[in-house]
Amino acid sequence: EAQVTQNPRYLITVTGKKLTVTCSQNMNHEYMSWYRQDPGLGLRQIYYSMNVEVTDKGDVPEGYKVSRKEKRNFPLILESPSPNQTSLYFCASSLDRYSSSTDTQYFGPGTRLTVL
Amino acid sequence: KNEVEQSPQNLTAQEGEFITINCSYSVGISALHWLQQHPGGGIVSLFMLSSGKKKHGRLIATINIQEKHSSLHITASHPRDSAVYICAVRSTAGTYKYIFGTGTRLKVLA
Numbered sequence: 001e002a003q004v005t006q007n008p009r010y011l012i013t014v015t016g017k018k019l020t021v022t023c024s025q026n027m028n029h030e031y032m033s034w035y036r037q038d039p040g041l042g043l044r045q046i047y048y049s050m051n052v053e054v055t056d057k058g059d060v061p062e063g064y065k066v067s068r069k070e071k072r073n074f075p076l077i078l079e080s081p082s083p084n085q086t087s088l089y090f091c092a093s094s095l096d097r098y099s100s101s102t103d104t105q106y107f108g109p110g111t112r113l114t115v116l
Numbered sequence: 117k118n119e120v121e122q123s124p125q126n127l128t129a130q131e132g133e134f135i136t137i138n139c140s141y142s143v144g145i146s147a148l149h150w151l152q153q154h155p156g157g158g159i160v161s162l163f164m165l166s167s168g169k170k171k172h173g174r175l176i177a178t179i180n181i182q183e184k185h186s187s188l189h190i191t192a193s194h195p196r197d198s199a200v201y202i203c204a205v206r207s208t209a210g211t212y213k214y215i216f217g218t219g220t221r222l223k224v225l226a
Contacts, residue, residue, distance in 0.1 A: 031212065033214065035214075035216075040218065041218065042202065042216045042217060042218035042219055043202065043204070043214075043216040044216065045213055045214050045215075045216075048212055048213070048214075050212055056211065056212070058213055058214075059213070059215070088157065090159060092159075103147055103149075103164050103206070104161045104164055105149065105161050106161070107151075107158070107159040107160070107161070109157070109158055110157050110158070110159075
């Protein structure tokens, strides 16, 4: 089954404790992206990757790191989480950044993160 | 002012009604997406548009590039259509960034 998976789905942590949220897709997609969703602000892009070893900042990259060492995986790293990073996080992927006709984004189920 | 604006923010309709959700944007785009988010939180892509009109079942999406405006229509609405509908644009500003509207919360009553 074609899917984007995220782990963990729920996480409660404390300020300053490094954490990683994993994202994996099984569709051989080139493009992957991380978003956060906050009430009243909607979805905002954190980082995206157009292929292996190619990443770029979205609108709200501060406090986050990403890496794309393999095509299928795109982990989100919070080196020193703070309470303002409490949010619902979504990973997404799409086939090919050059082909607008196949640009449907497939979203993961979301990770609800609480930083105390 | 947000770069992507949706209206209305909230909408309540009776089953069977024709529904329109609007999206206006102020940036250059290469594509516009309509997404659906159900109360459980999962997000599904409904349409990707770069011009014209697309139809899928009871859903129709249109875009007017010159006016920087898109609409999502739902014909013969049903309670299972209750969800948040989100407009997202892919910027042309030399990047592959996405900018999202804040969503329209739709409730369809039986």
